[in-house]
Amino acid sequence: MRVAFYSYPSAFQNPGGGEVQLLKTKEALEALGVEVKLFDQWNDRLKDFDVFHVFGSVKDCAGIMQTAGNLGVKVALSTIFWSSFNRALHEGGTFGKRAELFSRHLLKLAFPLLPTGRRKTMSLADVLLPNSESEKKQVMRLFGISPDKIIPVPNGVDERFLSGDPEEFSRSHGMEDFILAVGRIEPRKNQKNLIMAVKGLKQKLVIVGNPVSDYMWYYDECRKEAGDNVVFLGGIDHESTMLTSAYAACSVFAAPGWFETPGLAALEAAGCGAGIAITKHGSTVDYFGDEARYFEPAAPESIRKAVMAALRITKAEKQVLRRRIKERFLWKNVAQETLKAYKSVS
16 A cells, blocks of 8 residues: 655644654554655655545645545545634634634534535545544534544554653753643643743743744743743754653643644653643543543633642552553554554545
8 A cells, every 4th residue: 555645835844743643653654564655746646646645634735635536546634623712712813813713613613514625625535534533523513524434543652652761851951840841832832821820839830842933922922921930941852862751750741722632742741651731622531531630721720720730640540541542542553543544445
């Protein structure tokens, strides 16, 4: 089987969880003997592949998906999607942007068959691969997509995130018993409310991640809001042992985004034994169950309470979550489920 991977043109300009999902799925499928190519529009030909797998249900991908289908190539789509009024009300930087997001969500609820660019990508795909049952329900409800063409495939983590040596990070940065947040610094990730939430706590908040170029104003706001207990470390390469060590060294991993599906960094941190405090919006409960502490990301006080509760998560609870990750959420499991989905339409 020959598979081409594709994503929207700007995807890797500010890489995050979606890009990690793409690359790690490729690596894990190749370990199963599947030939996977990052599609090069200048040199590759769609007809040379059995499956064209698109990551992200973004309208920019619709044209090439339609061409693939016309050539008889099966099209898989990892939807990587979430929409809610909560996101609409809080994520956008301006009133106009918030109003636009709110109106879009309202239209999807009222008219799921409305011909939008995102719905077109879903309609063009032979099989949709949301990351959870919750995301599947959203796709069905908001876009009128038949459940017959939807096969949930979870996100995953590397086996190296099932253990970690805290010494490397602690030795390098001189910190322990701290709260960690990892991700691009942008309004959707909501670091500003997390910064407000931890004011006055004895634990430091360590923020790992680079600001997104389109949202430098938001990064500036976060810096201005930060007190003495907030440390901005910049980005750490995903493949670095320093990242694994940071997960293992922290007491709590906080994921304050307006939604997560489920948040790869949180899943990785949980594998390393961190207590998890995470947004209740998105598919987080599908993955973390009763072993995480959830909050309303719009309310700093709610975030604060969840972080403090996560500091008290027992070793037994952490072990339950790590065992679930080992059994269900490693990339090798993701690859097996993805391959089954390909075969279901080939």
